[in-house]
Amino acid sequence: MPTWWGKKSSKPKEHEEPRGGSSTSNGSSGGGGGVLHFNFSNKSPIRNSNKNGYKPENPRSFDDASSNFRNTPRSSRDFSPSINSAGGGSSSCWDSDAGYKTGFPLPHPSVSSTQSLSNDQGITFGFGSASVSGSSVSSNGSYDDPSTSNSQINTARGQCETKFNVRPKSPGPGSRGPTSPTSPLHPRLNVLSLDSPTSRQEDGRSECHPLPLPPGSPTSSSSLPNNTRPNGLIESSTTNRGSWKRGKLLGRGTFGHVYLGFNSESGQLCAIKEVRAVCDDQTSKECLKQLNQEIILLSKLSHPNIVQYYGSDLGEETLSVYLEYVSGGSIHKLLQEYGAFKEPVIQNYTRQIVSGLSYLHARNTVHRDIKGANILVDPNGEIKLADFGMAKHINSSSSMLSFKGSPHWMAPEVVMNTNGYSLPVDIWSLGCTILEMATSKPPWSQYEGVAAIFKIGNSKDMPEIPDHLSNDAKNFIKLCLHRDPSTRPTAQMLLNHPFIRDQSATKAAIVRITRDAFPYMCDGSRTPPASDLHSNRTCIASQDADYATKSVLAASRAVRSPRDNTRMITSLPVSPCSSPLRQSGPAHKSCFLSPPHPTYAMMGQNTLTSYESYPMRSNTKFTLDPWHETHMYKVRTPGASPRTRLI
Numbered sequence: 001m002p003t004w005w006g007k008k009s010s011k012p013k014e015h016e017e018p019r020g021g022s023s024t025s026n027g028s029s030g031g032g033g034g035v036l037h038f039n040f041s042n043k044s045p046i047r048n049s050n051k052n053g054y055k056p057e058n059p060r061s062f063d064d065a066s067s068n069f070r071n072t073p074r075s076s077r078d079f080s081p082s083i084n085s086a087g088g089g090s091s092s093c094w095d096s097d098a099g100y101k102t103g104f105p106l107p108h109p110s111v112s113s114t115q116s117l118s119n120d121q122g123i124t125f126g127f128g129s130a131s132v133s134g135s136s137v138s139s140n141g142s143y144d145d146p147s148t149s150n151s152q153i154n155t156a157r158g159q160c161e162t163k164f165n166v167r168p169k170s171p172g173p174g175s176r177g178p179t180s181p182t183s184p185l186h187p188r189l190n191v192l193s194l195d196s197p198t199s200r201q202e203d204g205r206s207e208c209h210p211l212p213l214p215p216g217s218p219t220s221s222s223s224l225p226n227n228t229r230p231n232g233l234i235e236s237s238t239t240n241r242g243s244w245k246r247g248k249l250l251g252r253g254t255f256g257h258v259y260l261g262f263n264s265e266s267g268q269l270c271a272i273k274e275v276r277a278v279c280d281d282q283t284s285k286e287c288l289k290q291l292n293q294e295i296i297l298l299s300k301l302s303h304p305n306i307v308q309y310y311g312s313d314l315g316e317e318t319l320s321v322y323l324e325y326v327s328g329g330s331i332h333k334l335l336q337e338y339g340a341f342k343e344p345v346i347q348n349y350t351r352q353i354v355s356g357l358s359y360l361h362a363r364n365t366v367h368r369d370i371k372g373a374n375i376l377v378d379p380n381g382e383i384k385l386a387d388f389g390m391a392k393h394i395n396s397s398s399s400m401l402s403f404k405g406s407p408h409w410m411a412p413e414v415v416m417n418t419n420g421y422s423l424p425v426d427i428w429s430l431g432c433t434i435l436e437m438a439t440s441k442p443p444w445s446q447y448e449g450v451a452a453i454f455k456i457g458n459s460k461d462m463p464e465i466p467d468h469l470s471n472d473a474k475n476f477i478k479l480c481l482h483r484d485p486s487t488r489p490t491a492q493m494l495l496n497h498p499f500i501r502d503q504s505a506t507k508a509a510i511v512r513i514t515r516d517a518f519p520y521m522c523d524g525s526r527t528p529p530a531s532d533l534h535s536n537r538t539c540i541a542s543q544d545a546d547y548a549t550k551s552v553l554a555a556s557r558a559v560r561s562p563r564d565n566t567r568m569i570t571s572l573p574v575s576p577c578s579s580p581l582r583q584s585g586p587a588h589k590s591c592f593l594s595p596p597h598p599t600y601a602m603m604g605q606n607t608l609t610s611y612e613s614y615p616m617r618s619n620t621k622f623t624l625d626p627w628h629e630t631h632m633y634k635v636r637t638p639g640a641s642p643r644t645r646l647i
């Protein structure tokens, strides 16, 4: 029995969390902010109303109007049995992470400005040099951040000031580098601090988030570790923030709105996530806190499969976060529009998700809300983990207890909530996400939220795994869905699983053959001659890809001139499946638009049959039946103590 269930009747109190964000809508699609709340006195979850009146991005099968629970992919929220009367109805006020969290105190204003906006909550946003500090509540780890020493940080007695650029109305020019947290070019640029929800360290001190540098700054976070990113746009820009204009609404989440950003000087695009910064109610505070948490974590990360953070900007009324723009939408959205994915696509996406998770987990950061709706896809099929509002850095002595996540993707240890949980919760959710990709529904979608939670927590049942999946895929999913978190493989281990491991080799072969089929690049240069076509074909054919190979060869023969070739290329639709050209070095430079290349047919058919021959570690192998091999997966957290100690 989950501990939270035992507590439920002791403090009967209904919690209603208001939704964040403004009510503006321009008709763009977006997720509805389904928020699940538990009323532990009557055991029924209460669904809060959608104040904005928009229709949630929500598969019908998850949404039962008769239920109090809206099982939406956007309904990832915090659930906690511990009722905190202080602070009203903030979901995160119930966060019991690390066992001490009882609520986020309101930030206390510390105003040093000549002009300020103050409200009755005591939250002040200044036009001069205002700052607000408050107690922070959770760990932020110990990343090295080059700009930390130069940021305006006030660390004392658990208080943390996180500084943001402040722009009164429109984006200002922004910082010029780590040593200039406020722009000398912007007369009204100031700093504001917010209490950081993730900045309390183990010793009670706070590590604060440095001033995020603006997109386009030569020394911005985006240009430092990330200047080799494929699009290379913002990284190389010297355009300042004042040139960024807010465009159409891309989507909504529970905590804010996401807009397209356009830089009128450079033509660059980004996504601007906004929440109201006027803390006139608990919702706004919660939104700010959540976005602040996202900023803190994202600003430390740089990986091709994690949405890149560019900077943040505090205006009169909004906190804006500049993010890499991922135009393809979420996996959830693609599933809604196009139905379940074929296995090669699942393989490809899974490999990238695992790659992102591996990077994240190596930094002892747990995402806690992995699901299709929080995974974005760019037009080339490149995956970007997004929505780090629930992510948390963990250290060796901390474990998490809060009931956070999205019900159908939630790991048993989160539901049971007895000994805490750690990084393996993301692996469980990964397994659920693979099932989501394969079926367009999460596991146990036939159950309503609470029933699903019981199924996850109180039964030994496994979710149905579609028969049509390959054995590799089934094996992979089963490993992710080990109920005992200590026997779940790590993300790093999963990268060696045959379901995803051999894609790069296969892709390399595909790229070679594709280059021969489409020899001309946009710049007029020619790919290497087709002299080794035969050997490539042999290679592919030996992997049961005759159909694919023949298709490519036929295409190759059909190519008569660069012009014909270009026509053929540009007429190809953008595929949700990653282009092999995109991911294999020099071929990036081609103008291929992620062709739904027939050779992809082979990628799920990688008929390597002997499971015995896939060592994951020197003494660890995947076997056909992972359930008999659980002892092999006594997992150690990368770079940390064994998981069992974390939990």
Ligand SMILES: Nc1ncnc2c1ncn2[C@@H]1O[C@H](COP(=O)(O)OP(=O)(O)OP(=O)(O)O)[C@@H](O)[C@H]1O
Binding pocket: 030, 031, 032, 033, 074, 075, 076, 250, 251, 252, 253, 254, 255, 256, 257, 258, 271, 307, 323, 324, 325, 326, 327, 329, 330, 373, 374, 376, 386, 387, 388, 389
């Ligand atoms: N970087 C991005 N590029 C393009 N679109 C984005 C980006 N980030 C978010 N979006 C869009 O905005 C929507 C909401 O974003 P997001 O999920 O990050 O907000 P949220 O408030 O954190 O949501 P949640 O309710 O899941 O907590 C996404 O579903 C997606 O459609």
